[in-house]
Amino acid sequence: MLAEERQRFILSTVNTRGSISIAEIKRKLKVSRETIRRDIVALADGQRLRKTHGGALSLEQSEPEMTVRQVTNAAGKRAIGRLSASLVPDGASVILASGTTVQAVANALMARRDLTVFTNNVVSCGKLMGRNGNRVHMLGGEVQPINGATLGRDTTAMLANYFADFVFIGAGAISPAGWLMDYTREEGELHSLMLQSARTAVVVADQGKFGRTAPVRVGNFEKVTYLVTDRKPEPEIATALAALPLEVLVADEEAGG
Amino acid sequence: MLAEERQRFILSTVNTRGSISIAEIKRKLKVSRETIRRDIVALADGQRLRKTHGGALSLEQSEPEMTVRQVTNAAGKRAIGRLSASLVPDGASVILASGTTVQAVANALMARRDLTVFTNNVVSCGKLMGRNGNRVHMLGGEVQPINGATLGRDTTAMLANYFADFVFIGAGAISPAGWLMDYTREEGELHSLMLQSARTAVVVADQGKFGRTAPVRVGNFEKVTYLVTDRKPEPEIATALAALPLEVLVADEEAGG
């Protein structure tokens, strides 16, 4: 059996089943352990799989990684989530966008009861559904593997049928000129639509978002009631924001529980 | 079984069900108590779960009980999933309904590439997205906490825009008269609509579904091309099914890998 055949066998097994042990390959292919180990090393070198003690694992183990993804400035986002959630009473209707900061809001909202939730984020959906009498509506659309959020025409079409008490959206960036910005046009359009789909619109953005830019300017920023962050913005941005009818709320990491 | 696989098993069980006991892992994985304890210590070190007396708890104080439900006849459903997935080539478009048997199909479809998937099931969505170049579209609607499936007018409205190569739906029951039945009207209507939204319609139903009844009769059963099950139906039902233009496929638990 040729080396390439062996490696193809290993790779396909790993990819269909998620893992393989060296002992198993040895049984099936009748070659020495060392040869297999070398094959695995070669495949791992080419980033086709991940080598482990006694075997190999698939790289595309996309199942629970979504929720595991490292969150930068987790403490700040948790604080933002707590403060944001404190605006929402039991029984309210809430639209939740995607993004890790908004997920922090979803986390904090787990303490509320009888919410009606609309979200395009699979993770927030999982957190709030079946809990405390909440009703969760998932916005349809194509799911982005990166963040587990739906996007596209289906999403906006469904959203257009609803109007909630609150909407929480994140920001790709908040530019020095005080513009709300996102990285893709689709996301920006969804956020823009969301902002006019609730009585009280809230943008959550941790300190890292300020003073940066992103390719797409999001409309309807003037519809926003609160901007929740975890540090007072720089004077330049603060001035720009002062021109808007929004109130900036700064969350304290120490406060709350 | 590799160490990382064990740890992944422990973690996913803990996260879907909230807790796990060492005794239970020991029964299922057949490794020593110490090994499990070491796995749990390692996972706890990495802040992935919380160690307790005799087991471990999830950190995320939520997580749906969605997947909690014990799957009855798991082997049969796995076989049905394998056989069903064998109908689907790489690159096809597939509609997946909710239900544990259809989830078995989703599991088996993880080996395919470049699928376009439409599903109203959060679990199937998670399994297939971000994998092998698949594109997954989530059907919007109100999420049922029991099974993580969306349902309602939004779901049907979005589905109406699409037509796929294959559709896989489950069955609440298949009556002695050979009727396809479901437990709620909404689910029945969605299934009925799905059946006419694909070129090849497949109903998957394990042996426990036959000869029972459920409150709602599902229309368009005559649109079904294949009925995949894991045991030959009783003669009475077989006769009733023979009147329909469908082919019954019986999956063998032994076959396949």
Place this chain on the structure above:
DNA sequence: GCCCGGATGCCACAAATTACAACATAATTG
């Protein structure tokens, strides 16, 4: 509160498995 049996935690050591490197042998190529 106290005692007790069983389960569990934790430690140290043994056994088994695996990794890695060095070298020998076989296969392939020019």
Place this chain on the structure above:
DNA sequence: CAATTATGTTGTAATTTGTGGCATCCGGGC
């Protein structure tokens, strides 16, 4: 045939897992 590459073998170090002993914790009965 020589050179090169691939594979097998062997020996040792490192890692992982199992085992047994003993301390500790838990729940129940008194």
